[in-house]
Amino acid sequence: MDYLDRLPATVRRADIEAVLRDRHQWAGQQKKGFLRYRRPAEFLARFRAENVDCSEGVVHIGHADEVSPPIRQQIKDQLKAFMPWRKGPFSVFGIEIDAEWRSERKWRRVLPALPDLSGAVVADIGCNNGYYLFRLSSHQPLLALGFEPSVHHYFCFQALNAMAGCTNLAADLLGVEQIGLFPETFDLVLLMGIIYHRSSPIDALRDINAALKPGGRLIVESQAIPGDDPIALFPQKTYAKVPGTYFVPTGACLVNWLRRAGFSAVELFDAHPMSSAEQRRTEWMVFESFEDFIDQSDPSKTVEGYPAPWRVFLSAEK
Numbered sequence: 049m050d051y052l053d054r055l056p057a058t059v060r061r062a063d064i065e066a067v068l069r070d071r072h073q074w075a076g077q078q079k080k081g082f083l084r085y086r087r088p089a090e091f092l093a094r095f096r097a098e099n100v101d102c103s104e105g106v107v108h109i110g111h112a113d114e115v116s117p118p119i120r121q122q123i124k125d126q127l128k129a130f131m132p133w134r135k136g137p138f139s140v141f142g143i144e145i146d147a148e149w150r151s152e153r154k155w156r157r158v159l160p161a162l163p164d165l166s167g168a169v170v171a172d173i174g175c176n177n178g179y180y181l182f183r184l185s186s187h188q189p190l191l192a193l194g195f196e197p198s199v200h201h202y203f204c205f206q207a208l209n210a211m212a213g214c215t216n217l218a219a220d221l222l223g224v225e226q227i228g229l230f231p232e233t234f235d236l237v238l239l240m241g242i243i244y245h246r247s248s249p250i251d252a253l254r255d256i257n258a259a260l261k262p263g264g265r266l267i268v269e270s271q272a273i274p275g276d277d278p279i280a281l282f283p284q285k286t287y288a289k290v291p292g293t294y295f296v297p298t299g300a301c302l303v304n305w306l307r308r309a310g311f312s313a314v315e316l317f318d319a320h321p322m323s324s325a326e327q328r329r330t331e332w333m334v335f336e337s338f339e340d341f342i343d344q345s346d347p348s349k350t351v352e353g354y355p356a357p358w359r360v361f362l363s364a365e366k
Contacts, residue, residue, distance in 0.1 A: 049064075049065060049068060049220070051191055051193060051218035051220075052064065052065075054169070054191045055169060055191070055193075055230070055233055056232065056233050056261075058230075058231045058232045058233055059229065059230050059231070059233055060229045060230075060231070063229050064222075064229050064230075067222070067229070068222070071197075071220075071221035072221065075203075075221060081199070082199055084129065085129065085203035085204070086199075086203055087129075088127070088129040088203075088207065089203040089204070089206050089210070091122075091126045092126050092127070092207040093206070093207060093210035093211070095119075095210075095211050096210075096211060096213055097109045097114060097140075097141070097211050097212055097213070098114050099111050099114070100213065102182040102183055102185050102186045102214070104152075105137065105155075105156075106137045106138065106139050106144075106152070107136075107138045107182045107183070108138075108139045109138065109140045109141070109208060109211050110140060110141040110142070110211060111141065111142060112141060113142075114141055120141055123140065123141055123143060124143045126207075127140060127145065127207075130177070130200065130203075131333065131334070132148065132332070132333040132334070133147040133148065133204075133332040134147060134148050134176055134177070134201075134333065135147050135148075135149055135151045135176045135177050135179040135180075136151060136177075136179055136332070137150075138179070140208070140211065145332050146330040146331060146332055147179075147332055147333060148327055148329070148330060148332075148337055149327050150326045151179045153326055154269065154326075154359075155180065155183050157269075157318045158267060158269070158361065160317070161265075161267055161315075161361070161363040162187065162236070162267075163236060163265055165184065165187040165235070166187070166188045167188070167189070167190045168189045168190060168235035168236060169189065169191050169193070169233060169235055170184055170189050170191070170192040170193065170234060170235065170236045171192075171194075171195060171227070171230070171233075171234045171236070171237045171238065171259070172184070172192060172194045172195065172238040172240075173195045173223075173224050173227065173238065173239050173256075174195065174196065174223075174224070174241060174242045175194030175201070175205065175219055176196065176205075177201050177204040178194055178196075178201075178204075178205035178208060178209065178217065178219055180238060180240070181205070181214075181217045181219065182217070184217075185214045185216055188216070190216065191216055191217075191218065192216060192217050193218050193220070194219030194220070195219075195220070195222040195224065195226065195227070196219050196220070196221065197221055197222065197223040199221070202219060202220070206219070224239075224242060224246070224252055224255070227252075227256055227259045228255045228259070231258055231259060232258070232259070232260070232261050232262070233259055233260075233261070234260050234261065234264055235261055235265070236264065236265050236266075236267070237256050237259065237260060237264070237267070238267050238269075239256060239266060239268045239269070240267070240268070240270075241269060241271070243268060243270045243305075244271050244287075244293055244294060244295060245292050245293060246294060249294070249295055249297075249305055250305055250308060250309055253266075253305060253306060253309035253311070254310060257310045257366055260366040261366070262366060263365065263366060264366045265363060265364070265365050265366075266306075266311065266364045266366075267362070267363050268302065268306070268361070268362045268363075268364070269359060270297065270302060270359070270360055270362075271293075271322075271357045271358070271359060272296060272297055272298060272299055272302070272319070272357065272358045272359065272360040273296050273297070273298055273354070273355040273357070273358065274298070274321070274355055274358050275298045275355075276298065277298060277301075278298060278300040278301040278303070278304045279297070280295040280297040280298070280301050281295070281296040281297075281355070282294065282295055282296075283352065283354060284352075285352075286352060287350060287352065287354055287357075288338075288341035288342070288350045288351070288356075288357055289336065289340065289341045289352075290341075296354075296357070297360075298360075299316045299319050299358075299360040299362070302316075302360060303316055303362065306362060306364045310366075311364035311365060312364070312365050313363075313364060313365040314362060314364040315362060315363050315364070316360060316361070316362050317361050317363060318359075318361035319358055319359070319361070320358060320359060321356065321357075321358050321359075322338060322356070322357045322358060322359055323338065324338045324339045326338075342356055
């Protein structure tokens with residue numbers, strides 16, 4: 049938790065530390081579900097890459113010639129323990145990890161909306177394995193902090209960054225529910241692939257607004273339905289087979305949510321239909337993916353009969 053020393057005095061440090069003590073104690077239990085991810089993370093932490101490059105689409109952590117072939121196989125076996133890999137691509141000591149999502153495509157869409165991040169404090173809410181944190185690291189922030197409540201993804205990031213040694217990155221067992229413990233802390237918040245999982249999206253956006261410094265920026269990326277009307281779909285049970293999906297907005301609806309949450313300079317800067325070109329099965333994610341979520345007889349519909357998903361990208365300022 050030493051990253052807290054790099055955050056402004058506005059943070060509610062005692063409350064954050066209390067939350068994290070409980071969560072780290074929980075994640076430290078000698079139970080199969082926790083050991084499944086903690087043990088490979090501890091193994092991989094033995095290796096430190098000599099060459100790290102986070103500036104391109106593939107995050108490179110080490111070259112193939114930095115380890116022997118038998119060690120590389122051991123590293124690959126431990127990396128496989130973190131399957132399914134949702135975000136990527138990564139290359140770890142020459143091991144190519146082709147994740148379910150072509151996350152570099154999403155990052156190319158986000159890049160034009162990024163402010164100058166030199167010396168900035170950034171939050172990535174729902175950071176998963178930290179792909180976007182690694183991409184942020186090349187922009188020289190003071191700190192890019194990932195909020196990730198999943199033990200699976202938390203330990204995956206810890207393993208990757210132990211090998212990469214990016215000192216301006218951190219992630220912890222936090223969710224968007226804890227963003228209120230960081231008042232006026234962040235210059236930039238990334239909220240990508242999260243808002244449609246919130247049962248009270250306006251409340252979440254208001255909490256994020258309070259966590260931004262004056263003049264700070266929020267970048268939101270969300271699953272969406274097509275259309276120009278400011279409406280949101282509320283699925284009966286699942287949307288594209290995904291449980292825990294509440295409001296799936298149009299881009300216009302999300303613009304209004306942001307304005308009602310107190311943001312200004314709201315801009316919808318990208319929108320496109322989802323496809324299997326960006327989300328698909330791979331060697332590193334062998335379960336159902338996008339093509340399984342869409343009605344094959346009518347690709348304009350999900351398997352539940354709802355409008356097929358788009359992705360929308362918005363920026364807003366406090």
